[in-house]
Amino acid sequence: MISQLCYYVGVFLVVLSCLKFQTFWRKNNKSSSVGIPPGNRGLPFIGETLHFMAAINSSKGVYEFVRIRRLRYGNCFKTKLFGETHVFISSKESAKLILRNEGGKFSKKYIKSISELVGPDSLLCAAQQHHKLIRARLFSLFSTHSLSSFVILFDQLVIEATTSWKCGSLLIIQDEALKLACKAMCKMLVSIESGHELLMMQKDVAQVSEAMLAFPLRLPWTRFYKGLQARKRIMDILEKEISDRRRGIATSRVDFLQQLLANEDDKLEKGEITRLTDKEIKDNILTMIIAGQDTIAIAMTWMIKFVDENQEVLNELRKEQLQIEKKGGGSVYLTLEALSEMQYGSMVVKEALRMASVVQWLPRVALEDCEIEGFKMKKGWNINIDARSIHHDPTIHSDPDVFNPSRFPSESKPNSFLAFGIGGRMCLGKNMAKAMMLVFLYRVISSFKWKVIDSDSSIQKLALFTKLKSGYPIRLISVKDYTDKKTV
Numbered sequence: 172m173i174s175q176l177c178y179y180v181g182v183f184l185v186v187l188s189c190l191k192f193q194t195f196w197r198k199n200n201k202s203s204s205v206g207i208p209p210g211n212r213g214l215p216f217i218g219e220t221l222h223f224m225a226a227i228n229s230s231k232g233v234y235e236f237v238r239i240r241r242l243r244y245g246n247c248f249k250t251k252l253f254g255e256t257h258v259f260i261s262s263k264e265s266a267k268l269i270l271r272n273e274g275g276k277f278s279k280k281y282i283k284s285i286s287e288l289v290g291p292d293s294l295l296c297a298a299q300q301h302h303k304l305i306r307a308r309l310f311s312l313f314s315t316h317s318l319s320s321f322v323i324l325f326d327q328l329v330i331e332a333t334t335s336w337k338c339g340s341l342l343i344i345q346d347e348a349l350k351l352a353c354k355a356m357c358k359m360l361v362s363i364e365s366g367h368e369l370l371m372m373q374k375d376v377a378q379v380s381e382a383m384l385a386f387p388l389r390l391p392w393t394r395f396y397k398g399l400q401a402r403k404r405i406m407d408i409l410e411k412e413i414s415d416r417r418r419g420i421a422t423s424r425v426d427f428l429q430q431l432l433a434n435e436d437d438k439l440e441k442g443e444i445t446r447l448t449d450k451e452i453k454d455n456i457l458t459m460i461i462a463g464q465d466t467i468a469i470a471m472t473w474m475i476k477f478v479d480e481n482q483e484v485l486n487e488l489r490k491e492q493l494q495i496e497k498k499g500g501g502s503v504y505l506t507l508e509a510l511s512e513m514q515y516g517s518m519v520v521k522e523a524l525r526m527a528s529v530v531q532w533l534p535r536v537a538l539e540d541c542e543i544e545g546f547k548m549k550k551g552w553n554i555n556i557d558a559r560s561i562h563h564d565p566t567i568h569s570d571p572d573v574f575n576p577s578r579f580p581s582e583s584k585p586n587s588f589l590a591f592g593i594g595g596r597m598c599l600g601k602n603m604a605k606a607m608m609l610v611f612l613y614r615v616i617s618s619f620k621w622k623v624i625d626s627d628s629s630i631q632k633l634a635l636f637t638k639l640k641s642g643y644p645i646r647l648i649s650v651k652d653y654t655d656k657k658t659v
């Protein structure tokens with residue numbers, strides 16, 4: 172009898188302690204989740220990685236993953252990808268706070284596959300002080316003087332390419348733009364300009380770019396592994412080029428590599444910038460080829476698509492171009508001065524960049540616990556600024572899904588145009604990219620009439636940026652004779 176009583180008291184005490192523990196756990200768990208951004212952390216460890224990979228493999232593109240969750244949870248939500256917490260934020264106030272980073276609480280961080288492919292010394296991945304040193308050195312390459320020479324070089328390349336386009340021929344705009352961008356980058360950076368080496372470079376750079384969003388698995392049949400192999404081949408080419416130049420071969424070449432190797436630089440002597448190691452030079456030449464190739468080709472393709480779909484914009488552009496031609500600056504090639512007169516053209520470029528949002532979010536990592544948008548963020552969390560949704564925010568832009576270049580400059584609000592980022596990590600090639608887009612726009616619009624073969628807006632699978640799946644095929648129906656090309 173007594174033992175039975177003891178048994179029941181024992182059971183009662185165990186149940187009571189369980190209930191107490193449950194209440195305590197719930198209370199504790201609740202208080203620790205207060206202020207954490209909403210979202211679904213998904214399965215243990217892998218979180219929502221499978222959903223993310225599914226979006227990468229779909230024709231809506233990887234951004235669909237973000238778009239769906241933003242609609243579900245609002246302007247700030249969290250998720251778990253590849254074992255890490257990611258927060259996505261879409262407000263220009265937070266963009267300012269995080270990207271301008273005046274308090275030094277954030278650094279840049281890319282997912283593992285990207286950082287391994289561009290290399291640890293790439294400007295894209297270098298942290299804090301290391302980034303500042305490399306950026307200062309590379310910044311000196313992007314002077315107005317070098318931009319002026321680049322504009323002429325790029326115009327020559329565009330004319331050379333477009334002269335071969337014949338009436339009636341079928342063109343894939345994205346492919347043509349990609350070839351042009353790669354040629355321009357290889358020439359400007361390392362003076363690789365023709366033949367087998369250029370073709371190999373194009374192929375390898377494409378393989379590295381394709382591996383950017385691949386699962387970082389180093390097995391011979393994986394995309395990631397093939398990307399790493401392509402990176403190695405590019406590194407070998409750069410290594411040989413550097414060693415040749417050090418032995419005095421081809422040192423008269425005027426390119427970024429030669430400037431990085433040169434000893435006679437005012438700023439170097441004054442200690443304003445530091446010399447880069449060979450490893451830093453190689454990683455950053457590759458970074459610039461990649462950063463300045465896919466992005467620009469995709470932006471150009473969307474721009475032609477938007478212009479074609481808005482004939483009143485096309486007419487306005489042609490009017491501006493006629494005026495510029497009439498003035499005629501006396502140069503066969505477009506110059507930086509001629510580009511500065513293309514005010515409407517510049518608005519078209521800006522609007523195309525806003526609408527296309529080629530780089531859809533800007534990744535950072537929190538260096539300490541902090542509060543953003545009223546939510547607690549923990550040290551080590553990845554904080555991504557959702558540039559695409561800011562570009563399409565109706566409180567910033569009226570009718571944000573309409574292509575309307577005339578919305579600028581009145582709708583230019585601080586921290587709301589993020590196509591090139593803002594703050595200390597802003598795109599180094601920003602002016603170069605805008606100039607390239609203007610040159611391409613000018614030559615295509617003033618020389619051709621075309622018919623679009625496939626206007627589908629589906630996004631290519633596995634692409635890091637908003638790359639059109641169709642590549643935007645067009646058929647040329649009228650070609651202006653280049654021999655009667657006016658001076659500009």
Ligand code: HEM
Pocket residue numbers: 270294295306458459460462463464466467470529530533534589590591592593595596597598599600601603604
């Ligand atoms: C339309 C074309 C382009 C777009 C949309 C674009 C966009 C961007 C964006 C969004 C960033 C990151 C900003 C951030 O995280 O805050 C970036 C970084 C960068 N871009 Fe571009 N870019 C373009 C063309 C170019 C070109 C032509 C080059 C030069 C060769 C270039 C070189 C770089 C470099 C070196 C960085 C790293 C800057 C740093 O971390 O300090 N980009 N770009």
